[in-house]
Amino acid sequence: MFKDFVGDKTIAIAGVGVSNLPLVEFFVKLGGKVVCCDRKTEDKFDKKTLDLLRKNCVRLHFGEDYLDHFDGCDMILRSPGIRYDRPQFAEAVKKGAVLTGEIELFVALCPAKTIGITGSDGKTTTTTLIYEMLKKSGRRCFVGGNIGEPLLNRIENIGADDVVVIELSSFQLHNMRVSPDVAVITNITPNHLDYHTDYQEYQDAKKNIYLNGNTKLVVNYDNDITRRIGEEHTDADTVFFSKTVDTGGVRIYKDVIYSGDEPVLKISDIKIPGIHNVENYMAAIGAVGDMVSREDVHHVAVNFGGVAHRMELVREKDGIKFYNDSIASTPTRTAAGLRACNRKVVLIAGGYDKHISYEEFGDVVADYVKHLVLVGQTAPAIKESAENAVSKRNTSLPIELCDTFEEAVQRAHDAAESGDYVILSPASASFDMFKNFEERGNIFKDLVNKL
Template sequence: MELKGKRVTILGMGVSGRAVAGWLVSQGAQVMCSDLNPLNKWPKGLAGWCDKNSVGVETKKHKVETCLSSDLIVVSPGVSPDIPALEAARRSNIPVVGELALAASFWKGPLIGITGTNGKTTTTMLVDEMLKKANVPHVRAGNIGTPLSALIEEHTEETIAVLEISSFQLDYFPRTRYFPFTPPRFKTAAWLNLAPDHLDRYQDIKSYGESKAAIYDFQRPEDWAIRNMDDKKLETWKDRGRARRLYFGMLRPGVPGAGPDTSLKKINIMWPDNKWEEYDLESWSPRGRHNIENLACAILLSRLAGAGAGAVQSVIQSFKAAHHRLQWVVQNAGIDYYDDSKATNVASVLRALESIDQPIVLIVGGRSKGENYASLAEATKKAHIRGAIVIGEEAKAFEKVLSKVMPVIQVLGTKNGKKTMRKAVEKATSLAEPGDAILLSPACSSFDMFKNYEERGMAFQEATREFGDWVIE
């Protein structure tokens, strides 16, 4: 499809919607921007930009008639695929595509796709740093923050796009023959893991996993598909796609891929041609076995993309994990405070609990994503959890499960997130003893009290200031 002159409707004017709108206008498309918010709630300057560029505006509803009058519909990942406007468009064979899928279709260089329930951002950051160290031309985009459509005009055929991809984004990759462009192709695709998440959007974990597995459908036999050997939930899709296979985790004899030794002090790689590589983890700083798994996957991705072994080892020694991911904040009166606000599902909380050797006071709660919390109570058999502070809309649900196995304090209120977090930190500190760790690892989304997990994490960090002088790393 030639975009010039085509009627394109964009649903959702978040970061990706705004980026793709700008690119589509530059291609000569007739663009309509649709968002559920009233115009006075749109990002500053966007309405004026639309007016200046003759872009149509639709507010408060994604109208069926608007979509049916379109040649193409581009959807932001937060928009549910089941809304009436999109169902009507599909029945009329009008192409529906996500911002990332559309941009990937027009990207001329190689694509690296990274998906999974947890660890996507850390793995994407590692690949980005390794390629940067090796002077391999590339961009980092996708769910990590920068929309790929904002970068299309800057790349060449040699520029690799390293993409963090959520299930919401994969939902809008083309599944039918009505896609009017060359489908995206991932030269390398990695699936890190699968755990219950977003069950407020998906019927069950199988349908959620099916969304993730779609990444392997956009590969050819000469490409590489990388999978976590230790995650049994991925076995359902072990034969998905046509690409060559590599694995990471605790590898079996003769299986090509990357994995740590039993001491967790080295990562060994065996390539399909039986050549071996070894990487030293003595200076590796991120906590937890899960981060070693992320690293193993990142090494495979980076080496396949052209990074040398020396560049990889250099990044291993210097890499720091992103904020709000099991981030040590401060020690005060012998108590360590950890910000793991990015832990928005139960699986990531369990990983955090495994990674801390101290007795823990857990701060948990927020807005439900449809999960069962029973496994957190089961975690007391392995981790020493001294008690829990439960907050947010799910406070009562957590209290019901956790109070059977540990002391629980409920902090009420969702109107003032900072105030609630300050009180939660205060209560956690009263439960903790010198040598303990206070861990914010919510197992929920932040949207009941905060704009995002970053704001929630900063509220936690700010609250700790009230308990002594400290310096953040």
């Protein structure tokens, strides 16, 4: 029982974010004593959150020195956004504290089969597809991690016959020491270089998804890095998926997805557009093809309309379709969305700078964009890349720089004609203007609906 594990431990929660806040009452209910620490000052919390913390915590520490108060703590749950190598954590560990995170603790103690999904692009859709396929098969399953609600406070309701599907970010995998039973890596391209010290550290974090030699690994053969990872993983079952190569795993032949020699799904039956979504289905089939039927896969394919903020049709006005692809926080993700369109589009891009290169992104813009509207920190870099690509082609591309997000949406609308697509696909994170990509997408939808 997880209650026995908690006992009367003093548990510090470092970073009172979305994933950690529900754990406060959970640990107290099980008999634990909770210490909450957050960099935000007290006045930055809403009254409801403060009341919850004051009612349940034995100590509260806010402000710049929030990590200096772990004395007497048996365990520290680190928020994924706080690096594990902070000196205050090392000092607390020397004094006997255990440093972990919600997901690491959950995977270590979960009685059910666990399926973890990571990657630079496509992990949320792949996670959702796996969950929907398992649910259709009649299995009792749970989903969480970097998507949905926290998992740890549901652990007492999860049994050995259940399946848990977990989306895992590089932040959550950083310094993770346990692995799920099945690990899926959709792809790896440069991302989050504002958090990780370099690209290699980002790759190493992703590889922590399969530390256990018994983990089944599902990887993208068409991505150089994940292919090498799969080739190095010789301890247990490795399944490659590929659009072009028959590896004996999941492949495409005559517009049908095969698992080994067995036909599983016609590509034409997939409701959500784009070759990147075909790859997401291939990854999902590689992960749970032995746990679900072809009928289960087909049912999901023809009914699943996609996840919010992922090439989501907002509305059609005056013959112009507006799409919300706010999840696209990298050039590769935006490129995949643009390639899924059957025409050149009006693109709104730009946002927070994660220190990733836009050098090759200009070629995609030149090929798939008829009018480019830019906003945010990365606007100059995207503009330079697009101008270089257009110059090489000896063509032209209208590019507008905007001061506000509202202006960008209006300019994109004004540039579009009947039959056009206007797409918000920023190729950048949201944190320069918004709390997260969901807020950015929701504000985009509000602005579009007011046009």
